[in-house]
Amino acid sequence: MRIALFVTCLTDTMFPEAAKATVRLLERLGHEVVFPEGQTCCGQMHVNTGYLDDALPLVRRHVRTFDPYDVVVAPSGSCVGSVRHQHAMVARRAGDERLASRAEAVSERTYELSELLTDVLGIEDVGAYYPHRVTYHPTCHSLRMLRVGDRPLRLLRRVRGLTLVELPAAEQCCGFGGTFAVKNADTSTAMLADKMRHVLSTGADVCTAGDVSCLMHIGGGLSRLRTGVRTVHLAEILASTEAP
């Protein structure tokens, strides 16, 4: 299958490892991954901060960039959530009905990584090997905007060598929330403290999730506490194999 990678601005800029792992994984599974040029940001941070008018050119750009592809994948529940739930709204608000329907069409072909693997490619065992004790944080937008449910867990359970430990109060937000972490830093940190407490209680050496944004937040805290717990994107785990 020919799959277009929607890399997402945060992954591309700060955590390209997750994007590379996505490509490596899909190619290992026998698919062709292409990288549409001209893609930048889906506009979520503008929308969520209230700059909906400023997000309009970004929505237009995203739709124009990904319109030619049948299947689009992103290693981020949040950005796919934005494409699915915000793009048409931004276009309609600006009175551009044509853009809105094009955006809806693109969003129907856009998948978060675990959705693509389980729903579109129909695969749960990706042949990965990752000998670590891992706990999974279901990010809010994966959980409640996309309803990915247990898809990531189903994928993780089939990874050889991996011990999956359940994260207590997993469904509670880590406190990132984009600019929330900046505008309400104290509250954000209080939420992070509880999330870290739960991660540490599992005894896991790796905390994984489907969004680098939440992992950046959790991982930042864990590293500053010198906990020895790493954060690793789901794609990186699924891309790992016995013989590299």
Added chain:
Amino acid sequence: MTSTFLGMPTTAPRGVGHLRGDQPFPAAARRSLADPQLRRNLRHATTTIRAKSAAVIAEALDWQQLRDAGAAIKADVMTRLPELLEQLEAAVTRAGGTVHWAADAVEANRIVTELVAATGSDRVIKVKSMATQEIGLNEALEAAGVTPVETDLAELIVQLGDDRPSHILVPAIHRNRAEIREIFLRAMPDVDPALTDDPAALAAAARRYLRQTFLHTPVAVSGANFAVAETGTLAVVESEGNGRMCLTLPDTLITVMGIEKVVPTWQDLEVFLQLLPRASTGERMNPYTSMWTGVTPGDGPQAFHLVLLDNGRSAVLADEVGRQALHCIRCSACLNVCPVYERTGGHAYGSVYPGPIGAILSPQLTGIEDNASLPYASTLCGACFDACPVKINIPELLVHLRAAHVTAQAETYRRVHRDAAAAYTMDHPALYAAAQRAARLTRLAAAAVAACPRRCPAGPSAATCRNRPHRPSANGGQNGEPTRTSARPPPRRHRSHSNHTGRAATGLPTGRRPPRPRRAGVPSHRLSGHRAPMLRRRGGEGG
């Protein structure tokens, strides 16, 4: 028939009531976060209610249909609110009650104060009510020489403690048993000095105090959970029976009700009386549901006044996205599941309406700029939307109100700000690539600093390197740098970046239809960062 244009509806007036805090949310939250007892009380209480509510909701097999029905009834109400209110007025009047229309808090306070003065009583007993808290009725009554006595146990605790409610349903959620005992010992008349913190003993003390008040006060003030337009019936839903004492014992009953509380028919109550207890207190059925229609000779209050309160609600109704906030049945489910509320408690929101619902209701009632920080007091995690029994899309409204704030700001200031610049950058690939390179440099710097902890133990550089232990507690949040904690990635990779610009090395095919010819200086794609060989299309060789 002629019509007169009365102008656009106005928002709740300043200087009266409790819809505005004296600090923006982040500052007020800081104060709450620094109180460990408060944090503990909130965590315990919200966790308990959440579990209880989830258990009884799981039993209701038609929960989702009930939610749909609740949302549909409320949406219908909003489309014909004026008509339903007039129908209600006619029905209440027919049943022997008197209806008063209050455009705002000032008018409502004046109406109630005059009605109480007309009875000659210098004391009123109160049923727990959000509307009267919203308009600051207690202060207005006190200013007129009337003593209001709250009879809901939690409201009584708040009143005796000279405090403010911090939760819609459990106003004293921020207090634990030990603190309640101290408040009673300090402020309750004739309390037993040997009072313990046993819940039964605390309830008994409140009961002894309140019983005397019930029997000797001729006027009661209540709010209302619902009003049925077709019958003129008012409904109050409570757990203690103290509300029913107020609604039945006095000679005069004055009910202050927000205009959005009306439902069309008696049968509509069926839906809400199933939704409300399960979503709010986690009960299958509400313990005390009191309903009354006007005045019944020889039974209950012989004078009944209904004050219909607007106080900004018409302005909310005028916003076709924002009006969803008027669907709220004040169950507090959104507060109990909100990770922000669980950490900060209700006082941080400034308004009597805290939590997610407060974050969308208060700014609309007051006008966005008077509560501009509230729509940002959320991570948009969506837990509130899932929990809402009438399916108010709170995250959507939060974003809508953030946009309203930005628009309001733009009308005042010139629009030169960072986000516009970022949008511009992201619409121009060359600029975007440059910005990305700059962002990577900050990450490299962080990694480099983190790699040399011993070499920069003190001095000016110690402030910028993150080697000191970061405490994620509330205290740490005050003088630490949580912003940077979250904005900067952990220095978990440390490697050579010699291939930083080696974009041609990747071999990844570009899109089928590249939207534009490549401009000079624009990387073929930006995945080409420091580990480009990993991206070679045919596996094996790079990994």
